[in-house]
Amino acid sequence: KIDVKTSRKSAAKSVPVKIPSTSSEIPAHVPYLLVGGGTAGFSAFRAIKSLDAKAKVLILSEEGYLPYMRPPLSKEVWYDPDSEKKDELTFKQWNGSEKSLFYEPEDFYISPKELDENPNGGVAVARGWRVERIDPFKRIAYLEDGHEIKYEKCLLATGAKPKSLNIFSKAPEAIQKHITTFRGIPDYVELNEIVKETDSIAIIGGGFLGSELACALSRRASLENPKLKVYQIFKEPGNMHKVLPEYLSLWTTNKVAKEGVHIIAGSEVQDVKLEGNEVSLMLNDGKKVSVNKVIVAVGVEPNTYLAEKSGLEVDPDCGGFLVNAELEARSHLYAAGDCSCFYDIKFGRRRVEHHDHAVISGRLAGENMVGAGKPYLHQSMFWSDLGPDIGFEAIGIVDSSLPTVAVFAKASEKDSPKAIVAESNDNIRSNLEAQNVSTTSSSPSPVNTQKTSAENTGTDDYGKGIIFYLRDELVVGIVLWNVFRRMTVARQVLKDDRKYDDLNEVAKLFHIFDE
Numbered sequence: 318k319i320d321v322k323t324s325r326k327s328a329a330k331s332v333p334v335k336i337p338s339t340s341s342e343i344p345a346h347v348p349y350l351l352v353g354g355g356t357a358g359f360s361a362f363r364a365i366k367s368l369d370a371k372a373k374v375l376i377l378s379e380e381g382y383l384p385y386m387r388p389p390l391s392k393e394v395w396y397d398p399d400s401e402k403k404d405e406l407t408f409k410q411w412n413g414s415e416k417s418l419f420y421e422p423e424d425f426y427i428s429p430k431e432l433d434e435n436p437n438g439g440v441a442v443a444r445g446w447r448v449e450r451i452d453p454f455k456r457i458a459y460l461e462d463g464h465e466i467k468y469e470k471c472l473l474a475t476g477a478k479p480k481s482l483n484i485f486s487k488a489p490e491a492i493q494k495h496i497t498t499f500r501g502i503p504d505y506v507e508l509n510e511i512v513k514e515t516d517s518i519a520i521i522g523g524g525f526l527g528s529e530l531a532c533a534l535s536r537r538a539s540l541e542n543p544k545l546k547v548y549q550i551f552k553e554p555g556n557m558h559k560v561l562p563e564y565l566s567l568w569t570t571n572k573v574a575k576e577g578v579h580i581i582a583g584s585e586v587q588d589v590k591l592e593g594n595e596v597s598l599m600l601n602d603g604k605k606v607s608v609n610k611v612i613v614a615v616g617v618e619p620n621t622y623l624a625e626k627s628g629l630e631v632d633p634d635c636g637g638f639l640v641n642a643e644l645e646a647r648s649h650l651y652a653a654g655d656c657s658c659f660y661d662i663k664f665g666r667r668r669v670e671h672h673d674h675a676v677i678s679g680r681l682a683g684e685n686m687v688g689a690g691k692p693y694l695h696q697s698m699f700w701s702d703l704g705p706d707i708g709f710e711a712i713g714i715v716d717s718s719l720p721t722v723a724v725f726a727k728a729s730e731k732d733s734p735k736a737i738v739a740e741s742n743d744n745i746r747s748n749l750e751a752q753n754v755s756t757t758s759s760s761p762s763p764v765n766t767q768k769t770s771a772e773n774t775g776t777d778d779y780g781k782g783i784i785f786y787l788r789d790e791l792v793v794g795i796v797l798w799n800v801f802r803r804m805t806v807a808r809q810v811l812k813d814d815r816k817y818d819d820l821n822e823v824a825k826l827f828h829i830f831d832e
């Protein structure tokens with residue numbers, strides 16, 4: 318069982334418990350040092366261990382927790398208002414089976430003190446400890462108290478932190494008490510208490526986090542606290558507008574509203590005032606929204622503050638530690654996950670802020686730390702769910718400013734994230750890729766709706782479909798809209814690098830017309 322009690326004691330934000338409490342118990346020399354105990358760090362550990370069974374790996378994590386996954390925090394954790402379970406940081410999947418947020422229980426890890434002595438190696442996590450600086454030439458990491466750790470190979474997997482808006486971060490303290498960002502367990506623990514009692518929450522931002530959380534909190538309200546009103550305020554015309562073509566973004570916004578979310582699209586917060594126990598948000602169109610709590614979900618910035626002190630390069634456009642296709646920043650020093658801007662041989666320089674990218678790039682960095690010398694070739698995917706009925710998976714460059722061609726078909730109840738998680742018993746959908754279908758189909762195509770990004774009716778029923786994103790007429794990205802377990806097919810289409818005369822034919826490979 319996880320040390321939730323210790324963790325919960327430190328639920329007060331930004332004061333993580335330090336385990337071990339003194340840096341003298343952290344080894345002064347390690348073969349493998351992983352800075353950051355998120356998904357990328359944990360994935361690197363797994364790869365190192367599989368290639369070097371007796372490897373000694375030290376993870377240093379500023380967060381007061383063992384490595385855990387973030388995706389359920391804006392989805393599944395809210396659908397089960399069983400407060401007792403919340404204490405254990407577990408959640409129920411749609412089929413009722415229970416899972417932990419933590420990748421491994423506490424007894425999987427060895428203590429930092431024992432790492433050096435253990436003949437079979439293992440992984441130790443020093444929690445609540447922050448690396449301030451690296452000397453890549455001497456291969457030393459410096460902790461906040463000056464403690465030095467000499468490494469042979471080091472990975473930077475420091476992730477990202479939420480941005481805020483000046484209007485909130487510069488507001489008086491009395492207002493700031495009502496404002497929060499949302500990234501990890503302490504944010505969840507705090508918000509979980511708030512949703513039980515509060516009348517109103519406003520989420521600012523129309524991207525992944527804002528949209529998923531708005532749907533999840535609204536559903537939670539219907540289960541536990543029907544008086545709670547959830548607003549979502551964003552400047553774009555529709556949800557996930559930077560990813561979805563306009564007509565689909567607008568259609569999705571209707572669906573999010575049906576989940577009970579009070580959507581205020583095309584709006585920005587211009588002023589914020591304290592009025593009694595509420596904050597009033599003044600919007601640019603003159604509207605006023607008064608709420609108890611505001612959650613700011615306006616994107617993240619990569620944690621690269623140690624770059625300057627360490628002589629490391631940060632990409633001026635994407636942010637993130639600049640690394641090559643082998644994920645190396647300098648000799649013996651790698652970066653992976655949200656914090657890294659890597660060279661993708663197929664699509665050019667990129668930084669990706671998704672779970673599967675953290676898994677894949679963490680794994681690649683781990684393999685290379687053991688000497689594999691492999692470049693980034695395997696593309697990561699991502700997924701997003703807006704409540705139980707709408708979900709999508711995507712791969713490649715999915716940017717709504719590109720021209721798109723989409724083919725839709727009628728959906729049934731089983732074309733939903735709820736159905737696929739219930740059937741597969743896995744909420745981490747990147748894990749489902751192994752269970753794919755063959756890439757050939759002889760089924761005839763019944764009536765379907767094809768759309769290019771120029772068309773925009775907002776009235777059709779986009780139950781399920783395939784959206785192709787084109788650059789120089791080549792398919793560079795694909796969204797599988799309520800279509801699951803077809804990622805291998807999408808991967809193949811991207812790899813083919815062909816100009817297709819008729820993407821309808823390509824859509825058939827995904828079997829969307831089969832039932």
Ligand code: FAD
Binds near residue numbers: 446449
């Ligand atoms: P992180 O998970 O941010 O981990 C980095 C760790 O490094 C943190 O623990 C941090 O405290 C630590 N750290 C930072 N600096 C230092 C330092 N100097 N010294 C020591 N430690 C340090 N993606 C999807 O694809 N699908 C989803 O459905 C999805 N849902 C999400 C839901 C939520 C609520 C959030 C917040 C994100 C979601 N994501 C999702 C995105 C995904 O979780 C991230 O892309 C992923 O967590 C990135 O992993 P990482 O290891 O790079 O960074």
Ligand code: NAD
Binds near residue numbers: 527551700
């Ligand atoms: P995001 O980048 O997806 O969306 C940012 C939103 O903030 C957009 O609506 C944008 O218009 C808005 N915004 C940006 N600057 C603004 C400004 N100055 N004023 C007003 N609005 C502004 O980021 P997010 O939704 O905050 O998500 C946080 C992180 O978590 C991201 O890295 C995201 O990828 C990740 N995440 C991913 C998933 C998923 O993959 N399913 C789910 C949740 C979170």
Ligand code: NAD
Binds near residue numbers: 771787819
């Ligand atoms: P489009 O109708 O031109 O189609 C986009 C791309 O998809 C084109 O490359 C087209 O050849 C391809 N395509 C369409 N159907 C296909 C099929 N069945 N199989 C294979 N490929 C297929 O859409 P668009 O690019 O959005 O532009 C439409 C009009 O709007 C153009 O006149 C454009 O100049 C204008 N416009 C578009 C944008 C934009 O961001 N998309 C912005 C401003 C203006």
